[in-house]
Each structure stands twice: as C-alpha cells, then as structure tokens.
Amino acid sequence: MTIHTGYEPAAGCTGQSQQGAKALMAWYLGAYGAMGGKNLGIYNCRNIAGSQSLSLHSEGRACDLGVPVGQGWAKTLADALLAHSGELGIQLIIHDRKVWSARHPFDGWRDYSGSNPHRDHLHVELSWKAARELSAAAVQAELTLTGQGFPAWPGRHLRHTPGHLMRGDDVRTWQQRMAGLGRQIAVDGVYGPQSAGVARDFQQAKGLEVDGVVGPKTWAASWQA
Ligand SMILES: [Zn+2]
Structure with a gap:
C-alpha cells in the first residue's frame, strides 16, 4: 500500500485508449459489472x-468507471484505489465532488470544483508507465492481497423468502466465498434454504446477529474471515 507521487499532464491527443487503461476497465467490469458498474469511456480527444x-x-490514460448513484461501494472503491495508487500507478481520482491528485499526494481527498460533479462515475487517471x-490480473492481485479488494456489498440484502427465490451474480459471489472457506454450499446463484443456513452458521461463528440474511456486515465479515 503506497501512494503514487508525481503528476504527468496530457500533452496531446494520441488517437487511442492505452492498454493499461483498457485493462483497468476490464477488471472493473468483471468485479463490479454485476453491481451496476459501467464503462463510461476511456479515449476522448x-x-x-x-x-x-x-x-x-x-x-x-483516463477511465470513467460508471457507478450507480447513491451506493456506498463507489466510495469504498475510490478509497481502495487511492490507498493502492502507488502499486497501480494511479495519479488522480475524481468522484462525487472530491479529488485526489498525485500533485498533492498526501493531502487525501480535497474538494473538486470542476463543472462536472462526477457523481455517476469515478474518473481514474494512470501514469504513463501504468498506462x-x-x-487486469495485477489490479485484482493488488486489491485482493491486502484484503481491501473484496467485492462491495451489492446493495440488496440476500435473504431466503419461501416461494420467491432470490438469484443473481451477487448471490453467486457470496456462495463462492463461503465455498472457498470450506462451507458446504452450492454455488448456483440462488439464495435458498441452504444458503440461509450457511449464513446463520457463519453469523453465529462471527458473533453477528443470526438472521440468515446477508447484509453489509455479514457480507464484509465474509471476506475478513
Ligand atoms: Zn473522466
């Protein structure tokens, strides 16, 4: 976990997206696409x-990572990218009227006064080396290694309601994690009685409220286990 220092401004239009920026976007869509993450563009003269x-x-060299407005995971992701900016070669991040820049690397998030508030995306800039x-594998490895790269809570409570089975990539992601921790669970993307039972056991083991519902606390604890 290091902070990137030194800012390389744009000198001219290059005619194309850089490889590293495309890789960052590919990683983002893989990690957050199921939660509403979108590609809002890279190259634009x-x-x-x-x-x-x-x-x-x-x-x-800049990626616009589209995020659903009003969901906490965008800020969590922005913080993680900042914390690992050194390893990833990120020189500037703008999100929700805040900016971090490698021109002022140790000042953290500062107010962003530009005309676009960046509420619906993270603008992420790479150094030339990173570009x-x-x-994508390096991004995943970096964010996974330190334990900060776990997928953000999807924004809905995973729960078993008889007669109405919840399904989705978020369910599958959580099941995969539980299976990885050695729990007996089908990784099928359907939150049925078995998933709810595993959630209850896990909550009990972690000293959390035991309700069989995967909310933000249980989700986060799943990756801190
Ligand atoms: Zn941008």
Missing part, C-alpha cells in the same frame, strides 16, 4: 469540462 486544459482522456503496463 477533448478538454476538461469547463476548462481550457486537455483532459487525460485525450491520451487514453502501458497495467494488467
């Missing part, structure tokens, strides 16, 4: 909105 300066999108070399 233009100025920063409301400014005369060239945007990093002009060099294909050339970063791979």
Whole structure:
C-alpha cells in the first residue's frame, strides 16, 4: 500500500485508449459489472469540462468507471484505489465532488470544483508507465492481497423468502466465498434454504446477529474471515 507521487499532464491527443487503461476497465467490469458498474469511456480527444486544459482522456490514460448513484461501494472503491495508487500507478481520482491528485499526494481527498460533479462515475487517471503496463490480473492481485479488494456489498440484502427465490451474480459471489472457506454450499446463484443456513452458521461463528440474511456486515465479515 503506497501512494503514487508525481503528476504527468496530457500533452496531446494520441488517437487511442492505452492498454493499461483498457485493462483497468476490464477488471472493473468483471468485479463490479454485476453491481451496476459501467464503462463510461476511456479515449476522448477533448478538454476538461469547463476548462481550457486537455483532459487525460485525450491520451487514453483516463477511465470513467460508471457507478450507480447513491451506493456506498463507489466510495469504498475510490478509497481502495487511492490507498493502492502507488502499486497501480494511479495519479488522480475524481468522484462525487472530491479529488485526489498525485500533485498533492498526501493531502487525501480535497474538494473538486470542476463543472462536472462526477457523481455517476469515478474518473481514474494512470501514469504513463501504468498506462502501458497495467494488467487486469495485477489490479485484482493488488486489491485482493491486502484484503481491501473484496467485492462491495451489492446493495440488496440476500435473504431466503419461501416461494420467491432470490438469484443473481451477487448471490453467486457470496456462495463462492463461503465455498472457498470450506462451507458446504452450492454455488448456483440462488439464495435458498441452504444458503440461509450457511449464513446463520457463519453469523453465529462471527458473533453477528443470526438472521440468515446477508447484509453489509455479514457480507464484509465474509471476506475478513
Ligand atoms: Zn473522466
């Protein structure tokens, strides 16, 4: 976990997205696509909105990671990217009227005064080295190694309601984790009685409220186990 220092501004339009930026986007869609994460673009030869300066999108080194507005996981992801900016070669992040920049690396999140509030996406800029070399596997490895890269809670409570089975990639992700911890569970993306039973056992073991429902606390505890 290190902080990236030093900012490389955009010098001109390159005509294409860089490999590392495409890799970051591919990782993002794989990790957060099921939770509403979208690709809002990489290469775009233009100025920063409301400014005369060239945007990093002009060099294909900036990713706009689309996020559903009002869900906590976007901020969690932004914090994780900042904490690992050194390893990942991230030089600037903007989200929800806040900016972190490698021009002021140790000042944390500062107010962003640009005309676009960036509520519906994370604008993430890469250094030239990262833009050339970063791979999706490297992002996953970096965020997994430290325990901060666990998937964010999907924003809905996973629960078993007889007669109305909840299904989805979020259910599968959680089941996979439980199976990885050695629990007897079918990884089928359907939250049935077996999943609820595993959730209750897990909650009991962790000293959490035992209700068989996977909310934010149980979800997070699943990856801290
Ligand atoms: Zn952007």
